[in-house]
Structures are given as C-alpha cells and as structure tokens.
Amino acid sequence: MSSEVRFTDFKSDKQPTWCPGCGDFGTMNGMMKALAETGNDPDNTFVVAGIGCSGKIGTYMHSYALHGVHGRALPVGTGVKLANPDLEVMVAGGDGDGYSIGVGHFIHAVRRNVDMTYVVMDNRIYGLTKGQASPTSREDFETSTTPEGPKQPPVNPLALALSAGGSFIAQSFSTDAQRHTEIVQQAIEHDGFGFVNVFSPCVTFNDVDTYDYFRDSIVDLGDDEDHDPTDREAAKTKILDADKEYQGVLYQNEESVPYSDLHGLDSNMADIPDGAPEGAMDLVREFY
Amino acid sequence: MPDDLNWAIGGEAGDGIDSTGKIFAQALSRAGRHVFTSKDFASRIRGGYTAYKIRSSVDRVESVVDRLDILVALTERTIDENLDELHDDSVIIYDGERTEMENVEIPGDMVGLSVPLKRLAEEAGGAIMQNIVALGAACEVTNFPIANLDSALEKKFGDKGESIVENNKQAARKGQEYVAEEYDYEFRYDLDTTDDDYVLLNGDEAIGMGAIAAGCRFYAGYPITPATDVMEYLTGRIEQFGGEVVQAEDELSAINMALGAARAGARAMTATSGPGIDLMTETFGLVATSETPLVICDVMRSGPSTGMPTKQEQGDLNMTLYGGHGEIPRFVVAPTNISECFHKTVEAFNLAEKYQTPVFLLADLSLAVTEQTFEPETFDMDAVEIDRGKIVDEDEVESWTDERDRFQPHFSTADGISPRALPGTDGAAHMSTGLEHNALGRRTEDTEIRVEQVDKRNRKVETAEEQEDWDVREFGDSDSDNLVISWGSNEGAMREALDFLEEDGVDVRFLSVPYIFPRPDLSDEIEAADEVIVVECNETGQFANLLERDALTRLKRVNKYNGVRFKADELADEIKASLQTEEVQA
Structure with missing residues (x-):
C-alpha cells in the first residue's frame, strides 16, 4: 500500500489554527512528506505531541496519535515504539516542551536511542501563552516576563544531544521545504533516535528570530562538500559555534544500534494469549 | 492459634541479615512448615540496626506477634532492641569471641549460647559464612533436620558453584555440632516437619508474577522503596515472555512510557511508592480522559514527603482516590494479603482493559517485604482469565466510524465503553488527547459534547459497579x-x-x-x-x-x-x- 500513499493522506480534515504564516505549517508539511516518502501510511504511524502550539500537530495530521502532558511526549513515544516496533513513531514538540519542562526526558531519550524521530519546532518563544521567553530565546530578548531579556544563555539543544551520545543530530528551516523534508526523511531512516531541531518562526511574538533572520544567516551543510556528518569532532565544533545557524545533518553515527535491537525486542507486545502464558507455572515453581 | 516458633536474626545493616533470614525461611518452607516473615528496621537508638523475623508453624501463619523465641544477635544492640519480645524461655545465639560481644549480659532466665561464629566460619572456608554457622546452631536448638537448610543453601548459592555450596553446608554443620557438643541443654523447641511443598514469596514478587500471568509485557519504573522488588522481579523474567522493563529517568517518564505502551496495545504497568505517585499524579488525568488501560501500582510507605521510607503506612488511599486536578473515573483495588497481590494484579489488568481506565493497585510495605508460604495451587495459572474488553479488528472498524469514515475512539455508548482500535489496525487511525474531546478524540469546548463525554466516562464506572463482583x-x-x-x-x-x-x-x-x-x-x-x-x-x-x-x-x-x-x-x-x-x- 505504501507506494500509493501520498503525503496528503497524512493530513487530517481539521484546519490548523496556527497563526497565518506560522513556521509550524512548513514543519508539518515536511514531516508528512517525509513519512510518505519513507513508505509509511497513517495506519502504521503514531504521532506523539506535547503541549504548546506545536502540540496541536496531532490534530492536523492523520495517523494514530496522542496529544499528551506538557513535556512528556518522548516517554510516551518510547513506550509506543518499544511495545510495537512495527509502528513508525514520530514525536513532535516545541522548544518549551522539549528543552524546558521536558529537557530531562530529552537527554535520556537521546541516550536510550529508541528508533523514533523527534522533531522540535523551535521558535525561540512561548507562543501559545502569548509571548514569554523560552529556553532558546536570546539573552537579551525582551518579553512580558523578561522585560530586560532572560539574561541567561540559551539552551543549545544540539550540544545537549551530542553530549548525551546522540546518534543523529540535525537542524532544518521550516520554510526550506525541500531540505527540511530531506532531513526529516533521513532522521526517519536513521537506525535510532533521529533528532531534528527545526527553525519554525513565530510571526506573532518573535520579531528577532524571523524568517528574514534565518534566511540571511542559515549555513546549509548540504552545500559544504567538506562536511562529513560522521565526524563527531567536526560536529562538535560546528554545534558549539554560537554565531552560526546550520541546516543539515550535523552528526550521524553510522554504527548506531537502536534500543530494540540491543534488547532483542522484535514482537508486538499487544499480542498476548487468552490466559496465562505458556510456562507461567515455572514462575510459581521458582519460589519452592 | 498456631503452635508457632518466632525466630529472628539481627545486626547492623550490611551484615547480610536479609539474605540469611531468607535462607532460614526457605529451609523452613522446604521442611513443609508455614512461614511468615517481617523486616524490622526499628531505630530506637540510631540508624543501622536491622532484623529479619520469621514466624513459623505447621499451621498457616498470617501475622507477626510480639514474641521472640530464638534470636541470633550479631550485635549487643540486637538484644536491647528486642527486649520487649524476648521471654524467659528465649534462646539467644551470639558470638562471644567478638570483642564487642564479650561482655554481653543475657537478660533474665534466657539461655545464651555463645557460638564462635566467625572462627567456625573461617574453619569452613571464610568469615563471610558466619551467619550460616548461626543457622546451623539454630537447627540444633530447634531439633530441625539440617538437610532442609542444605536445600535452601543449594538454592541460594547453586549458581555460584559447588564448592561455595559445600563450604556453606560445612559452616552450618560446624554451628550445629558446636552447640551439640558444648551445650548440654534440653531445648524446649522442636520444629516438626511435614511432607507439604510450599512456595515462599513476598507481595512485590506476587504482583510481578501476577502481571506476567495477566499478559503485562511492558513495565517502566523508577527504583523506590518498597516497590523496587516489583521491578527487580520482572527484570530478567518478563523478557522471557516477550516483554521489557525500562528504568526511566523519573516517575514522570515512567508513567508516560507505560501510557505509551498501553496506547500501542500492550498490557502495561508502573509501580512506585508515595514520592513517586506524587509525580505520576500529573498524568492520571491524561490516562483517564484518553481512556487508556493502565495499571498503576502504589506500594505505600510512611509519608508525607520522604517520611519513613522503610516503614509501614496506609496513607495514600486519598491520593489514589482523589489525586489529580479535575474529576476522573478510576478504580482503586487494594490486595489484602500476599496471594491476593497476585490475583488482584490479574484482576487490575482486566478491569483496566474492560473499562479503559487507570486502575490503581494499592499495596503496602507490609505486603511488599513479607515473605509467606503458600500451596503452589494458590497461584493457579490455568485459572487466569484474560478479558481485553472492546478491542476491534479491521473488519469491525467500519461499524464504529462516522459518516465520513472516521473511527470514533470515544464514541458515547450505552455502557460508556467505546471501541478500541490498536495502532496498526487498518482504517482506524485516530488521535486522543488530554484536552476535552469529541468522539473522534479531537479537542472541543462544545458544552453539550463536554457533558456527553464526562457522562460517558463516568458511565463506565456505573457499568463496572453493576457487572463486576466487588466482594468483601x-x-x-x-x-x-x-x-x-x-x-x-x-x-x-x-x-x-x-x-x-x-x-x-x-x-x-x-x-x-x-x-x-x-x-x-x-x-x-x-x-x-x-x-x-x-x-x-x-x-x-x-x-x-x-x-x-x-x-x-x-x-x-x-x-x-x-x-x-x-x-x-x-x-x-x-x-x-x-x-x-x-x-x-x-
């Protein structure tokens, strides 16, 4: 069936309520295209969404989905994927969901290397609550709760992922449809935790990290013939360079072994017998 | 009233008290005697004291009593801690050659047996076996056939090699022989044996075994006393049945992982204790409103806050019954003994899937840390019934779609229970959410739908009240x-x-x-x-x-x-x- 699947099959009949021009439109379109390109269909795809503008994505896409608690999307995705390895699991969130309330889960999800894709719509602002500083906001970014700016350095999510042993670390720009789709597609195809931080501008509350800003500053690694995504040291240098906004796969460990393979999980845990499993009486005998 | 023997070993934490006690409990069980154990972390003076107590009889024993007949005291403090329970016929086994035990005074008319535990253990191959020497001495005092202790030692040390097992058996015999040769008492204790075969397990193990029997294949948890044994039991066992245990980074993650696995269709659970259930509260509402079947086990300990982590309390009833903002349907089941920990766990999984609700399995520390003997038939795996509720396959999807062929996971039925399509089912892709939602699982703030969905969820409880046996x-x-x-x-x-x-x-x-x-x-x-x-x-x-x-x-x-x-x-x-x-x- 996969050959017949078109990306619009992943579109629900619900019209998004994102602000006109929101970066999340482009982010979502790329996700849908990448899912279709990789041979998935809505009935074998599970999307987990957190809270925030990004969290609405489960409603606008057509697939199995759960829109959960703020910050816990990655644990939910982990449970889904380990329980049924046949499902394509895509976790979506924002910079608040993933790098603030959920940052603890982010680091451990990276370490765990479950074979799923994590797309973060990073707009460097809290949009749904109408414009407060996010963990990726600039130090001097003035908002209603930080009138003089946060006065703290922004979180560097790529660096967090690299230091936690990330096996696929990438960044894209939502409006660059072709590159964004390619990168998400590579994340899906990666054996392990495919992490993509997506510049997904907020046109309503962020007048600093705008489309124009990103268009002017993006450095696309796809244009850099010398870039070797398997070179972790080179990736480190780029990731720690605060002056550059890279697009592309910064790092990929080609030797990555996903959690399910390491732990020998290959069956759908939903399939259980009508009674106690065969051999269950041995569990009792153990207590003699 | 059972004709019982009350035995204990006490000393400092780190003296191997638990494992020694468990070996003796195992030996008594092998001899066809019933056993009920308890752990004593009493701290009247300072931290560090710990004891493992065994009550044993040929009849069933269901409790501990305030009487101690035989005490293996590795420290002087062990005697002080137990003065209330010791009596004139009590026998105290201790190592009088240890400097700190040289001047031990045996209270009243009690019998003090000074046995050189360390020296005899060294003779048998290593000081580490001194507790086993004490068990041998206890066998002599109670006229208990040492072959049963041998059998328990084989079970305990079998995978460490034959020589370790033999050394331990030797250590036990040295203790037994020492008492026989050095003390000419007519001890009044005589442990009868029977031909009955019992299994010996604690409540956490019974919960874990019940989970596997019920088809649970996914467990996520974060270690916490006294629920850790559930996780440790499942680790290494659930994998044999195609399942997995994940140690999460915290309880927030643990419950959400279990929730994810349950959304994927696995029978899933998490277990924790007070501080962990506090964190999990965040997700109770999502479990309930997304109508996800999930078993959440709370093995209660003394609260509030960090409280007394190794002490008994039943203080979380209100927490599991009312915890979380808003109003959600849930079931709370509280096993009343160790065998019921098994049966109620199986029942909890069936209730969760039949009614697509969170089910709290509310156990307590006394169940978790007590080892008790049972006839193996108590855990009859053939009698385990699995009821997965209203799961629909791809052929049935059509009867639950709306006019635009969309599957309705929260369709408002007469009994409140909606159809459940597991991910991977063709034609049934759908979402759910912690937002109030319509039959499709999509957000709504429509006043009528809100009332319909709240009523629908609560109707499941009414249905359960009618359909299930809520026995006493x-x-x-x-x-x-x-x-x-x-x-x-x-x-x-x-x-x-x-x-x-x-x-x-x-x-x-x-x-x-x-x-x-x-x-x-x-x-x-x-x-x-x-x-x-x-x-x-x-x-x-x-x-x-x-x-x-x-x-x-x-x-x-x-x-x-x-x-x-x-x-x-x-x-x-x-x-x-x-x-x-x-x-x-x-």
Whole structure:
C-alpha cells in the first residue's frame, strides 16, 4: 500500500489554527512528506505531541496519535515504539516542551536511542501563552516576563544531544521545504533516535528570530562538500559555534544500534494469549 | 492459634541479615512448615540496626506477634532492641569471641549460647559464612533436620558453584555440632516437619508474577522503596515472555512510557511508592480522559514527603482516590494479603482493559517485604482469565466510524465503553488527547459534547459497579454484633486477632475489603452491628471516612501510624479496648 500513499493522506480534515504564516505549517508539511516518502501510511504511524502550539500537530495530521502532558511526549513515544516496533513513531514538540519542562526526558531519550524521530519546532518563544521567553530565546530578548531579556544563555539543544551520545543530530528551516523534508526523511531512516531541531518562526511574538533572520544567516551543510556528518569532532565544533545557524545533518553515527535491537525486542507486545502464558507455572515453581 | 516458633536474626545493616533470614525461611518452607516473615528496621537508638523475623508453624501463619523465641544477635544492640519480645524461655545465639560481644549480659532466665561464629566460619572456608554457622546452631536448638537448610543453601548459592555450596553446608554443620557438643541443654523447641511443598514469596514478587500471568509485557519504573522488588522481579523474567522493563529517568517518564505502551496495545504497568505517585499524579488525568488501560501500582510507605521510607503506612488511599486536578473515573483495588497481590494484579489488568481506565493497585510495605508460604495451587495459572474488553479488528472498524469514515475512539455508548482500535489496525487511525474531546478524540469546548463525554466516562464506572463482583472477604462470627472492617495488609493480623479475641470470649465479625473504589456497600452490615470498628494504618482514618459517608454514621477507629504494622496480639487488645469505649470519638 505504501507506494500509493501520498503525503496528503497524512493530513487530517481539521484546519490548523496556527497563526497565518506560522513556521509550524512548513514543519508539518515536511514531516508528512517525509513519512510518505519513507513508505509509511497513517495506519502504521503514531504521532506523539506535547503541549504548546506545536502540540496541536496531532490534530492536523492523520495517523494514530496522542496529544499528551506538557513535556512528556518522548516517554510516551518510547513506550509506543518499544511495545510495537512495527509502528513508525514520530514525536513532535516545541522548544518549551522539549528543552524546558521536558529537557530531562530529552537527554535520556537521546541516550536510550529508541528508533523514533523527534522533531522540535523551535521558535525561540512561548507562543501559545502569548509571548514569554523560552529556553532558546536570546539573552537579551525582551518579553512580558523578561522585560530586560532572560539574561541567561540559551539552551543549545544540539550540544545537549551530542553530549548525551546522540546518534543523529540535525537542524532544518521550516520554510526550506525541500531540505527540511530531506532531513526529516533521513532522521526517519536513521537506525535510532533521529533528532531534528527545526527553525519554525513565530510571526506573532518573535520579531528577532524571523524568517528574514534565518534566511540571511542559515549555513546549509548540504552545500559544504567538506562536511562529513560522521565526524563527531567536526560536529562538535560546528554545534558549539554560537554565531552560526546550520541546516543539515550535523552528526550521524553510522554504527548506531537502536534500543530494540540491543534488547532483542522484535514482537508486538499487544499480542498476548487468552490466559496465562505458556510456562507461567515455572514462575510459581521458582519460589519452592 | 498456631503452635508457632518466632525466630529472628539481627545486626547492623550490611551484615547480610536479609539474605540469611531468607535462607532460614526457605529451609523452613522446604521442611513443609508455614512461614511468615517481617523486616524490622526499628531505630530506637540510631540508624543501622536491622532484623529479619520469621514466624513459623505447621499451621498457616498470617501475622507477626510480639514474641521472640530464638534470636541470633550479631550485635549487643540486637538484644536491647528486642527486649520487649524476648521471654524467659528465649534462646539467644551470639558470638562471644567478638570483642564487642564479650561482655554481653543475657537478660533474665534466657539461655545464651555463645557460638564462635566467625572462627567456625573461617574453619569452613571464610568469615563471610558466619551467619550460616548461626543457622546451623539454630537447627540444633530447634531439633530441625539440617538437610532442609542444605536445600535452601543449594538454592541460594547453586549458581555460584559447588564448592561455595559445600563450604556453606560445612559452616552450618560446624554451628550445629558446636552447640551439640558444648551445650548440654534440653531445648524446649522442636520444629516438626511435614511432607507439604510450599512456595515462599513476598507481595512485590506476587504482583510481578501476577502481571506476567495477566499478559503485562511492558513495565517502566523508577527504583523506590518498597516497590523496587516489583521491578527487580520482572527484570530478567518478563523478557522471557516477550516483554521489557525500562528504568526511566523519573516517575514522570515512567508513567508516560507505560501510557505509551498501553496506547500501542500492550498490557502495561508502573509501580512506585508515595514520592513517586506524587509525580505520576500529573498524568492520571491524561490516562483517564484518553481512556487508556493502565495499571498503576502504589506500594505505600510512611509519608508525607520522604517520611519513613522503610516503614509501614496506609496513607495514600486519598491520593489514589482523589489525586489529580479535575474529576476522573478510576478504580482503586487494594490486595489484602500476599496471594491476593497476585490475583488482584490479574484482576487490575482486566478491569483496566474492560473499562479503559487507570486502575490503581494499592499495596503496602507490609505486603511488599513479607515473605509467606503458600500451596503452589494458590497461584493457579490455568485459572487466569484474560478479558481485553472492546478491542476491534479491521473488519469491525467500519461499524464504529462516522459518516465520513472516521473511527470514533470515544464514541458515547450505552455502557460508556467505546471501541478500541490498536495502532496498526487498518482504517482506524485516530488521535486522543488530554484536552476535552469529541468522539473522534479531537479537542472541543462544545458544552453539550463536554457533558456527553464526562457522562460517558463516568458511565463506565456505573457499568463496572453493576457487572463486576466487588466482594468483601469475611472472617470470624457472622452473627456477631461486633463488626471490624479493614483494608490492605491488616487482614492477616486481624484474622489471628480473632483467635485471641475468641479465647477471651469476644466474638467479632470481620470484613476485609479489597476494593476501595468502586467498593461494596457495607451500609447494611454497619447498621446491623452494635459496634463497628475500622482498622487501618494511618492517622486520619481515610477508609473509615469513606465508610462513614457511605453509611451516614460514625464509626470507631483503630489507627496505627508509628510505622510498624499491626501485630495480632496487639490488635486483639486494641479491639477489646475499643469495644469497651462508650463514645465514638469525634
């Protein structure tokens, strides 16, 4: 069936309520295209969404989905994927969901290397609550709760992922449809935790990290013939360079072994017998 | 009243108290004797003291009592800690060659047996086996066939190689022979053996075994006393049945992982204790409104906050019943003894899937850390029934779609239970959310749909109240005017307290309630009795408050919240005192 699947099959009949021009439109379109390109269909795809503008994505896409608690999307995705390895699991969130309330889960999800894709719509602002500083906001970014700016350095999510042993670390720009789709597609195809931080501008509350800003500053690694995504040291240098906004796969460990393979999980845990499993009486005998 | 022996080993934490005690319990079980164990972390002086106590009889034992017959004291403090329970016929085994034990005074008429545990252990191959020497000495004191201890040692050390096993057997014999040769006492203890085969397990293990039997394949948890044993039991076992245990980074993650696995269609659970259940509260509402079947086990310990982590309490009833903002349907099931930990776990999984709700399995520390013997048939795997509820396959999807062929996971049915399509089912892709939603699982703030969905979810509880048996377990004299009600692990102590009370001419009807919500309506039983006493291990009487509301009356209460479980003899005295009290205290 996969050959017949078109990306619009992943579109629900619900019209998004994102602000006109929101970066999340482009982010979502790329996700849908990448899912279709990789041979998935809505009935074998599970999307987990957190809270925030990004969290609405489960409603606008057509697939199995759960829109959960703020910050816990990655644990939910982990449970889904380990329980049924046949499902394509895509976790979506924002910079608040993933790098603030959920940052603890982010680091451990990276370490765990479950074979799923994590797309973060990073707009460097809290949009749904109408414009407060996010963990990726600039130090001097003035908002209603930080009138003089946060006065703290922004979180560097790529660096967090690299230091936690990330096996696929990438960044894209939502409006660059072709590159964004390619990168998400590579994340899906990666054996392990495919992490993509997506510049997904907020046109309503962020007048600093705008489309124009990103268009002017993006450095696309796809244009850099010398870039070797398997070179972790080179990736480190780029990731720690605060002056550059890279697009592309910064790092990929080609030797990555996903959690399910390491732990020998290959069956759908939903399939259980009508009674106690065969051999269950041995569990009792153990207590003699 | 069982003709029982009460034995203990005590010393400093790190002295191998638990594992030694467990070996002796195993030996008694192998000999066809019943065993009921408890762990004593009492701290009257300072931290560090720990003891493992065994009550054993050829008859069933359901509780601990305030009497200690044989004590292996690795430290002088062990004797001090147990003075209340020791009596003139008690035997104390200690190593008089240890510097700190040289001047030990044996109280009263008790028999003190100084056995050079360390020296004999070294002779057998290593000082590490000194506790085993003490077990050999205990065998001699109790005229207990040492072959049973051999068998327990084989089980314990079998995978470490034959020489380790042989050395331990040798160490035990050295202790036995030393007592036989050096002491010419006629000990009054004589441990009979039977041909019965028992299994020996604790409540956490019973919960874990119940989970595997019920088809649970996914467990996520974060280690916490006293629930860790559930996780440790499942680790290495659930994998054999195609499952997985994940150690999460915290309880917030653990419950959400389990939720994810359950959304994918696996039977999933998490287990924790007070501080962990606090964190998990965040997700209760999502589990309930997304109508995800999930078993959440809370093995209660003393709270609040960090409280007394190794002490008994039944303080989380309100937490599991009311925890979380907003109003959500949920079930709360509280096993009353160790074998029920198994059966109620199986039941919890069926309730969760039949009604697509969170089910709280509310156990307590006394169940978790107690090892008890059972006939193996108690855990009859052939009798395990699995009811997965309204799961629809791809052929049935069509009958649950709307006019635009969209599957409706929250369709409002007459019984409140909606169809459930597992991910991967063709044509049924759908979402759910913690936002109020319509039948499609999509967000809505439509006032009518809101009411419809709330009513639908609550209707599941009504359906369950009608369809399921919410039984009570009844003991004692059913015609008595004195009614005692308890929940959770108090059942064992109360059952034995009935014997003490009967000896004193006090008849009591005892109802042990394993269901907190929904729960049996005991209004008639309460009204029919002259005296009603509710027994529980907390200060405010959380269960008594529920029963008072159900029956619109005031009830007497026996509460204990010093961190130690009820003992049978103590409870009998409390019941008698309460019956003699005129007024119900406000």
